[in-house]
Amino acid sequence: MVKDFPQVITIDGPAGAGKSTVARELALRLGVFYLDTGAMYRALTLKAIRSGMNLEDASGLVGLARGTRIRLENHNGGAKVLLDGEDVSDAIRSPEVTNKTFYIARTGGVREIMVGWQREIGARQSIVIEGRDVGTVVFPKATHKFYLDADFEERARRRIKELREKGKQIDEDSLKTELKDRDHKDLTRSIGPLKIADDAVVIDTTHMTVNGTVDEILKHIKNKA
Ligand code: C5P
Secondary structure, eight states: OOOSSOOEEEEEOOTTSSHHHHHHHHHHHHTOEEEEHHHHHHHHHHHHHHTTOOTTOHHHHHHHHHTOOEEEEEETTEEEEEETTEEOTTGGGSHHHHHHHHHHHTOHHHHHHHHHHHHHHHHHSOEEEEESSIIIIIOTTOSEEEEEEOOHHHHHHHHHHHHHHTTOOOOHHHHHHHHHHHHHHHHHOSSSOOOOOTTOEEEEOTTOOHHHHHHHHHHHHHHHO
């Protein structure tokens, strides 16, 4: 199904649409590399917070990105994020990082660097890549493009469940407000906004399971092969 040359399968969509779980499972089933681009933006945000940088300083952020090594590794269906050699897989999921990543994501110079790293990874091997702009900007000629969506209430429910399973205390109303705010910022930024690529297959996962969504994606891939 995945041929000899590097093939790219892109999955875009808003937070909570099921991208990460679906992309991870899909990559596992196809035996290809899983690339979480959000993890890259999060990792750089973590570094900027730790170094006490002014997050409004675009050129400072670009300089920070240039001097940073972000490595993503796949391990038995899971993914590890290394920031300058340190495992930050858990640290990048904190609410502070989640709410401050937009500073990094709206900075054009940083996006250029991130996109360069993502293209390099996709040139070496077949990948399932997920994010906001991966089918529109990063790999506009990708072999297969998908856009996952779900009702707002369902996306919020999934986020709450995920965080509670990790033992976090959640205030449902503030989580919903933050999710809405993140949607708005992702949809309206001038560079690399969340958008449906013209040639993407749109899947509404509101009433679908992870395996059901992966099966649906595989059906589309098979039909197009
Ligand atoms: O996918 P995840 O929710 O981990 O992404 C965190 C944030 O990183 C998003 O809200 C978005 O602002 C940013 N992002 C981005 N472009 C991508 C992936 C993520 O701007 N390709």
